[in-house]
Amino acid sequence: MPCPGFASCNAPLIDGHARRVTYLRVSVTDRCDLRCVYCMSEQMSFLPKRDLLSLEELDRLCSAFIGRGVRKLRLTGGEPLVRRDVRELFRMLSCHLASGALDELTLTTNGTLLSRHAADLAAAGVKRVNLSLDTLDPARYRAITRWGNLGKVMEGIAAVQEAGIRVKINAVALKGVNEHEIPDLVTWAHAHDMDITFIEVMPLGDVGADRDDQFLSLAKVRRDLAQRFTLTPSAHDSGGPARYLDVAETGGKIGFITPLSHNFCESCNRVRVTCTGHLYTCLGHEEGADLRAALRGSEADDRLHAAIDHALANKPKGHDFVIDRRGAATLPRHMSVTGG
């Protein structure tokens, strides 16, 4: 049975470069219980509640995209689990899994609140989560996140694994911060049956730090890892920007996301919606559409679909991030606004 209010339009989402969009990431809040040094400044001001999409608007928006061929939906933030009604949203969206319209419903989380949500996520049909963790050292974790408690994250990992949900670790490679710990992160993740992906710092938003000081090239990370492990290119393709290597010693995989190179733009199948309903068709560009106005402007979805189509026709071919010599952020938006 179709979900309530589902599929007022089912034309596939094809952009101006003939790429089909099948993957939607939606930020459900700009708030977070942490302040990671590469993501936020310590003093952040967050949006008033009225600016955020309501639960019903989020459900309507996601359902509209699913009706047009989105097969994978990721909720993110900010920290998605700090939003009070996020449980209900997962429950509402799970009907698309049950109907077969959606292949995967998932989230990206820092893991601090995961233990209390594990059972509900499993019940909603979540099979995998991406969990962001850059260090296994409690003091370093506190320093990177400014006040996080590593123990809570470890509890969260155990709870979701217990509930039958697979975990993938995402770690930002940070020069001189977790650089020397990267092989240990790999060993730990693989020993706990989790793949791990490393990410380069992207110049998104002013975080009160010099991006040049934070940036660690994954080419260097890979060279360092090759000193410790036997690495071979993996046939695995997640359909996303990561490139994978198999690790002979552990039997696990390591992913590398190098957003500053253009290697994944040609096959880009994704778009993002912020917690205020702004559609960004590329992480590195300002082009997009105000879907909140379209949602609030009419009870029917015609305006919404027209806004989506207009934005897709103008989806950029690729991004052009640069960490310039002064280390200034090239885009004013924080990652927590667009969602990772």
Ligand code: SAM
């Ligand atoms: N709070 C959740 C979390 O941390 O997983 C979800 C949102 S967070 C913005 C999503 C991902 O973006 C995290 O893996 C985080 O490490 C990454 N991230 C944040 N700012 C970044 C930046 N400037 N460059 C690269 N990755 C960044």
Ligand code: SF4
């Ligand atoms: Fe919060 Fe995630 Fe950003 Fe860290 S990376 S401050 S956990 S939104």
